Every structure is written in C-alpha cells, then in structure tokens.
Amino acid sequence: MKLPRRTFLRLAAGAAALPAVSRIARAQSYPSRTVRIVVGFPAGQAIDISARLMAEWLQQRLGQSFIVENRPGAAANVATEMVARSPADGYTLLIISSNNVINTTLYGTVDFAREIAPIATFGRGYQVLNVNNSLPVKTVPELIAFAKAHPGKLNMASPGIGSAGHVAGEMFKMMTGVNMVHVPYRGSVPALTDLISGQVQVMFDNLPSSIEHIRAGGIRALAVTPAARSQALSDVPTIGESVPGYVGGGWSGIGAPANTPNEIIDLLNREVNAALADPTIKGRLENMGSPVLIMSPAEFRKLVAEETERWAKVIKFAGIKAE
Numbered sequence: 001m002k003l004p005r006r007t008f009l010r011l012a013a014g015a016a017a018l019p020a021v022s023r024i025a026r027a028q029s030y031p032s033r034t035v036r037i038v039v040g041f042p043a044g045q046a047i048d049i050s051a052r053l054m055a056e057w058l059q060q061r062l063g064q065s066f067i068v069e070n071r072p073g074a075a076a077n078v079a080t081e082m083v084a085r086s087p088a089d090g091y092t093l094l095i096i097s098s099n100n101v102i103n104t105t106l107y108g109t110v111d112f113a114r115e116i117a118p119i120a121t122f123g124r125g126y127q128v129l130n131v132n133n134s135l136p137v138k139t140v141p142e143l144i145a146f147a148k149a150h151p152g153k154l155n156m157a158s159p160g161i162g163s164a165g166h167v168a169g170e171m172f173k174m175m176t177g178v179n180m181v182h183v184p185y186r187g188s189v190p191a192l193t194d195l196i197s198g199q200v201q202v203m204f205d206n207l208p209s210s211i212e213h214i215r216a217g218g219i220r221a222l223a224v225t226p227a228a229r230s231q232a233l234s235d236v237p238t239i240g241e242s243v244p245g246y247v248g249g250g251w252s253g254i255g256a257p258a259n260t261p262n263e264i265i266d267l268l269n270r271e272v273n274a275a276l277a278d279p280t281i282k283g284r285l286e287n288m289g290s291p292v293l294i295m296s297p298a299e300f301r302k303l304v305a306e307e308t309e310r311w312a313k314v315i316k317f318a319g320i321k322a323e
Contacts, residue, residue, distance in 0.1 A: 002028055007043070009053070011243060018151070028263075030264050030267065031062055031091065032064070032295065033064060033091065033159030034066075034067060034091070034167075035065070035067070035092075035093060036067055036092050037054070037066055037068050037094075037095060038053050038069050038071050038079045038093065039068055039070050039072075040073070040076030040088075040095070041070070042072050046206065046288050046289075047095060047097060048068070048070065048095075048286065050122050050256075050288075051095045051106070053281055054066075054275060057271070057278070058268070058271055058272075061271050062271065073107075074107070075099060075107070075160070076099050077103055077107055077109060078164065079094060080094060080103070080112065081109065083255075083256075083257060084258070085257075086111060088117075088255050088258065088260040089260065089264075090260055090264035090265075090268070093119070093254055093256050095165075095253075095254055096112075096118070096252070096253050097250055097252045097253070098125065098164050098250035098251055098252075098311075099163070099164060099250070100116070101304055101311060102162055102167055102315070103162065103165050103307050105308070105311060106315055106320060108135050112304070112308070113305060113308060116255040116257065116258060117243075117255055117259070117260050117265060118253065118297055118303075118304055119253065119254045119255050119256055119297060120253055120269045120294075121251055121294065121300055121303070122251075122252045122254070122272070122276070122285065122290070123251040123285050123286075123291055123292050124226060124251055124291050125207075125249055125250030125251055125290060126250075127165055127204050127205060127249055128205060128206075128207050128210050128211075128221050128224050128230075128236070129172070129203075129204055129221070129223045129225070130203045130210055130214070130220065130222070131201060131203075131222055132195055132200070132201045132202075132220075133218075135201050135202075137212055137222070138220070139222060139242070140223050140237070140239055140241075140242035140243065141242050143202070144178055144242075144243075147176075147179065148177070148178055152180075154202055155180070155183045155202070156169050156173075156182050156200070156204070157183050157185060157192075157200040158183070158184050158191065158195060158205075159184075159185060159186075159188045159206075160186060161184045161321075163251045165188075166184065166204070167311055167314050167320070168249075169202075169203075169224050170182070170315075170317070170318040170320065171248060171314045172239065172243070173318070174317050174318065175243055175246055176243055179215045183200050188205050188209040188210070189209070192205065192209065192213060192219070195219055195318065196213065196219055204248075205287055206250070207224070207230060207232065207233070208288045208290070211232060211233070221233060223236060223238055223239040223241070224236055224249075225247070225248030225249045226238065226247060226249035227247045227249075230291075231291065232287075249294060251280065251303070251307075252290070253293075253295075254268070266297070273294050276292040276293075276294050
C-alpha cells in the first residue's frame with residue numbers, strides 16, 4: 001500500500017521525534033531508583049564528606065536513595081574509568097575535582113573532558129603553602145630569597161605525585177625560578193608529620209588537612225594558592241600578592257558519563273545549586289575550608305577545559321611522570 005506523501009512525511013517526522021520524546025520522558029521520571037555517587041578517595045576525606053552532604057540533600061529533594069560508594073585507587077582514575085563506562089542514564093554519578101583534569105595529562109588513560117559530563121560545582125579548594133617552624137622565613141618573598149640562596153637544599157613535601165599540592169608547588173617553582181626537591185608521600189598525614197618534625201621544610205597542602213596544625217602553631221602558613229584570601233585564614237596572604245599571576249587552588253563537583261541527557265544534568269545542577277544556597281550546607285562546606293562555588297553546566301565545562309590546559313603546561317614543564 002502506498003501512503004500519501006503528506007501522511008508519509010507526518011509519520012517520518014513523528015518517528016524522528018521519538019528519541020527526543022523518550023529522553024524527555026526519562027528525565028521527567030528521574031530518578032525512579034537508587035542513584036550511586038562514586039568517590040575516588042577513601043571515606044572521611046573532605047571531598048567524601050561533601051559527597052555525603054549532597055547525597056543526603058538530593059535524597060530528600062528527589063525522593064530516591066542516593067548512596068555514596070568509595071572506589072579509591074590510582075589518584076581517582078579507578079572511579080573515573082568505572083563511571084565513564086557506566087550507562088549514561090543519570091544513575092551513576094562521579095564526584096570530581098581538579099585531580100581529574102591533572103590526571104588527563106599525567107596518566108593519559110581517561111580523556112576526562114570527553115568522557116565525563118560536568119553537572120555542578122560544590123566549592124573551591126584552597127591549598128596553603130606551609131613551612132616548618134624552624135625555617136627562618138615568614139613571608140613568600142623571604143622563602144624565595146632563602147631558596148635561591150640555598151638551591152636544592154629545601155625539601156618540598158606533597159601528598160603524592162600529581163596531587164593538587166604537587167602541581168601547585170611545581171607551578172611555584174616554575175614562576176619563581178627556585179630549586180626545591182620534591183618529596184612525595186602517600187597522603188597528607190605522613191607528609192605533615194614530617195613537615196612538623198623538620199624532615200621536610202616546605203609543603204603545599206589542602207587547607208582542610210592543614211588548618212588545625214596551623215591554628216595549633218605546629219607549622220607556619222605563608223600563603224594560600226587561590227586568587228582571593230581564605231575566610232578561614234584571613235590574615236594569610238595569597239601567593240599572587242608576591243608572585244604576580246600565580247593562581248592555584250582546586251575545586252570539587254559532580255559529573256556523569258558523557259551523553260547523559262541534558263534534562264537530567266539540568267535537574268541535578270538546579271538541586272545542587274539549591275543545596276549550596278542552603279545556610280546549613282554552605283556553612284558546613286565553608287567550615288572545612290571550601291567556599292561554595294555555583295556554576296551552570298556550561299560554566300563548569302569551561303572551567304574543566306581551562307584547568308586542563310593550565311595544569312598540562314605545569315606538568316610538561318616540570319617533567320612530572322606518573323608512578
């Protein structure tokens with residue numbers, strides 16, 4: 001039977017619209033079952049606490065279980081690869097951070113910008129430049145002068161090769177011309193222990209893990225890495241105040257497998273941003289040294305691209321190689 005042309009075109013147009021209608025229908029019913037939020041770090045770290053705050057908020061707002069699953073390993077690459085291979089349906093999400101964009105260059109295993117769709121940011125991460133109390137410097141210019149007068153004599157600890165603290169330190173070396181010996185540790189705790197005892201003299205570390213040692217006087221904070229001072233250490237200057245153009249610091253947020261429907265991404269973005277506007281959640285994040293950062297998915301995607309390019313330059317300059 002031969003269909004009239006007008007009927008054929010109408011049926012063809014309807015068939016072409018079916019995938020879009022199906023996607024919208026899925027988004028309107030989302031979530032209809034449990035959602036996993038995968039964290040590439042052990043439980044108890046600041047980024048894990050942020051994930052659990054958001055999981056609880058999303059569960060209350062959307063009426064389905066949001067469970068946090070810790071999959072540490074390979075600097076968060078294990079979790080990233082697992083989520084990247086998951087169905088793009090919004091039921092497997094990934095907690096992401098500046099470590100992910102660093103890993104794109106350092107490991108080359110996951111093209112993060114292509115394989116993970118950014119949904120929403122949580123907050124800015126501050127690193128802080130700490131020194132051992134016995135080191136005779138109290139400002140960044142004094143540290144630079146001391147390091148140049150004693151090339152290769154200062155040991156610079158970090159929580160690990162390719163960590164945010166490591167690349168922040170390498171960018172400092174690149175921009176100031178100082179020569180400090182990098183000493184990687186397996187996490188902040190052993191590195192801070194050796195910084196306090198004087199086994200190492202300098203460390204770029206995430207503010208949440210350093211702040212109590214700073215407040216107790218166990219180590220001396222010279223500066224923070226972002227463009228703006230931290231409310232938690234308002235009397236501590238930024239590195240950029242002494243080294244023009246230096247901007248470090250990390251960020252955290254949540255993403256999904258590439259090709260997750262935009263309707264689901266937009267829904268989750270709205271809900272996360274609502275959480276960040278809530279005084280209780282905002283206060284808890286800021287008490288951990290992580291001021292909230294609210295972005296649209298498009299703005300977050302732009303941040304990922306810019307950060308990938310910036311840290312790639314530092315990694316290549318310093319010749320950083322994955323373990």
